[in-house]
Amino acid sequence: MTNNIRVERAILRITQQQLAEMIGVSRQTINAIEANKYVPSTVLALKIAKVCSKKVEEVFFLEERD
Numbered sequence: 397m398t399n400n401i402r403v404e405r406a407i408l409r410i411t412q413q414q415l416a417e418m419i420g421v422s423r424q425t426i427n428a429i430e431a432n433k434y435v436p437s438t439v440l441a442l443k444i445a446k447v448c449s450k451k452v453e454e455v456f457f458l459e460e461r462d
Contacts, residue, residue, distance in 0.1 A: 399456045401430050404448040419443040 405415055412426040419440065428434035429444075436444065436456075445452045 397435055397456055397458055397462055398432055399429065401426070401444060401448075401455060404450065404455060408448065415444070415447060418447050 401415075405412070410418075412430070413423045416423045416426045420443075421440065425434065429436050429440075441452050441456055445455045448455055
């Protein structure tokens with residue numbers, strides 16, 4: 397799974413730390429998700445999408461290998 401959280405944060409002009417605080421996780425968690433090293437839970441993915449005012453499918457994308 398890939399994502400465009402970095403792009404969405406840039407549009408909103410928020411840092412990893414600010415996003416992390418908004419959804420109740422650490423900055424390191426946001427960093428790991430952005431780097432595709434960590435797959436977020438459904439709840440976490442929904443929270444991120446909500447902050448971005450997007451559908452989950454507009455933030456997270458399945459790859460062929462998924």
